[in-house]
Amino acid sequence: MCLAASCLAASSLSLNARAQDARAQDVPQYTDGPVTDVEYVHVEYGHFETYIDWLNSTWKPTMEAAKKAGLIVDYKVLRATPKTPDQPNIYLMITYKNMAASVGDNGDKSAEFEAVTEKVIGSLEFQNKKRVERGEYRKVLGSELVRELILK
Numbered sequence: 305m306c307l308a309a310s311c312l313a314a315s316s317l318s319l320n321a322r323a324q325d326a327r328a329q330d331v332p333q334y335t336d337g338p339v340t341d342v343e344y345v346h347v348e349y350g351h352f353e354t355y356i357d358w359l360n361s362t363w364k365p366t367m368e369a370a371k372k373a374g375l376i377v378d379y380k381v382l383r384a385t386p387k388t389p390d391q392p393n394i395y396l397m398i399t400y401k402n403m404a405a406s407v408g409d410n411g412d413k414s415a416e417f418e419a420v421t422e423k424v425i426g427s428l429e430f431q432n433k434k435r436v437e438r439g440e441y442r443k444v445l446g447s448e449l450v451r452e453l454i455l456k
Contacts, residue, residue, distance in 0.1 A: 337452030344392035351441035
């Protein structure tokens with residue numbers, strides 16, 4: 305009888321602990337932070353400096369104008385050493401305050417960002433012509449949105 309009572313007491317303690325764990329899991333242990341659009345680019349051998357020139361002359365001024373307009377929080381260019389030729393060697397990162405501020409299918413600021421881009425670079429037709437030219441020596445492998453989680 306004592307053994308049965310001990311087992312019952314132990315199992316009720318276990319149930320209480322599991323209930324507390326479940327309640328703790330209902331409360332997020334993080335806050336949603338900024339959203340970063342990461343673009344994966346592979347620049348062909350021998351064209352790295354040409355691409356860097358374009359980043360400095362066109363992409364950076366566009367990002368600075370977007371930052372000044374309050375459309376982005378920050379931007380970065382990262383260089384990578386790919387293990388295979390089909391992996392990116394450049395990462396372009398644009399950070400937005402939140403998902404609603406991001407540009408593209410998920411964001412609300414596409415029109416404002418396009419206006420800044422046209423002001424800095426030129427018409428959409430001109431931008432598309434230049435994209436085709438860059439396509440001769442670089443390939444965009446893809447992109448993704450990632451969100452920072454600020455741990456509590």
